[in-house]
Amino acid sequence: MNHTKEIISQWVSDYTGELYRYALFKTSDRELSKDIVQETFLAACKNLHSFQNKSNPKTWLFSILKHKIADEQRRLFKQRESQELSEDLVFFNEYGRWKKEMAPAEWLEAKDNLLEDTEFTKVLNDCIKKLPSQWIFVVYSKYFDNKSTAEIGEESETSTANIWQILHRVKLQLRQCLQLNLFNR
Amino acid sequence: MLGCAKATELIDKMSFDRLTSKEKIQLRLHLMFCKFCSRYQKQSPWLNKVLSKVFSTNGNKNKSKEIEVLEKKSTKK
Numbered sequence: 320m321n322h323t324k325e326i327i328s329q330w331v332s333d334y335t336g337e338l339y340r341y342a343l344f345k346t347s348d349r350e351l352s353k354d355i356v357q358e359t360f361l362a363a364c365k366n367l368h369s370f371q372n373k374s375n376p377k378t379w380l381f382s383i384l385k386h387k388i389a390d391e392q393r394r395l396f397k398q399r400e401s402q403e404l405s406e407d408l409v410f411f412n413e414y415g416r417w418k419k420e421m422a423p424a425e426w427l428e429a430k431d432n433l434l435e436d437t438e439f440t441k442v443l444n445d446c447i448k449k450l451p452s453q454w455i456f457v458v459y460s461k462y463f464d465n466k467s468t469a470e471i472g473e474e475s476e477t478s479t480a481n482i483w484q485i486l487h488r489v490k491l492q493l494r495q496c497l498q499l500n501l502f503n504r
Numbered sequence: 505m506l507g508c509a510k511a512t513e514l515i516d517k518m519s520f521d522r523l524t525s526k527e528k529i530q531l532r533l534h535l536m537f538c539k540f541c542s543r544y545q546k547q548s549p550w551l552n553k554v555l556s557k558v559f560s561t562n563g564n565k566n567k568s569k570e571i572e573v574l575e576k577k578s579t580k581k
Contacts, residue, residue: 328579335575353574360578407509415507423543429550434557443558462559468520479521487516490551494544497551 327364330376337377338384344456344475345388355391359384385476410491421495426502439501446496450489457485506534511541515548 338359342352362383363370370379410421433439450458460471468486472479511534514527523531535542
């Protein structure tokens with residue numbers, strides 16, 4: 320059908336971001352995620368006849384994506400878990416106490432109206448960009464889509480405990496970044 | 505006694521989920537003696553506010569360069 324190209328182009332524009340962030344979250348591999356997303360659209364293009372507006376295109380695309388990710392994951396090691404354990408050592412010493420240079424200082428300027436300040440917003444956005452990209456999926460789901468930890472866990476087939484672990488690390492890193500660049504001068 | 509690593513975990517967990525009674529008591533004890541984690545406890549909800557605000561105003565509008573490139577590649581195929 321001639322409509323195929325238009326439909327797929329529209330879906331590429333609408334869903335690439337979400338599909339990519341999800342793939343990156345599940346695989347932690349940028350290049351692999353990009354490949355998987357492209358393959359997903361390719362598969363969608365080939366099988367468009369079997370879609371026929373049966374369901375939400377996003378749901379359908381995500382199911383293709385998830386299958387491809389599952390295929391890849393069968394071949395991948397679970398390196399991520401051992402990586403995450405060592406992340407705590409960035410902020411805390413071997414006794415589980417705050418390292419001196421990482422410890423929270425008093426933030427006297429942390430008022431609500433600080434959010435209107437352009438310099439603050441700039442530093443904040445820079446700090447957000449520094450977050451590990453595979454976590455952005457969780458951050459978006461929580462703070463943009465306002466999903467609960469349970470919902471995020473369910474949708475991404477990850478344990479709820481893992482989800483709030485990630486959110487915890489996001490806060491630790493963000494707090495540290497803001498303290499370093501704003502509140503400690 | 506709870507260490508700071510675990511205490512901050514519980515502080516953040518509080519905003520998403522319920523703590524067990526045991527966790528609540530352990531955390532309270534730790535906060536009595538740890539000024540750093542007490543500060544963290546103040547800063548954490550403020551960070552939630554900040555993150556919610558920044559994502560509600562920017563959200564989908566700022567597509568990263570990376571994603572735009574990926575969109576172009578996918579359309580070509």
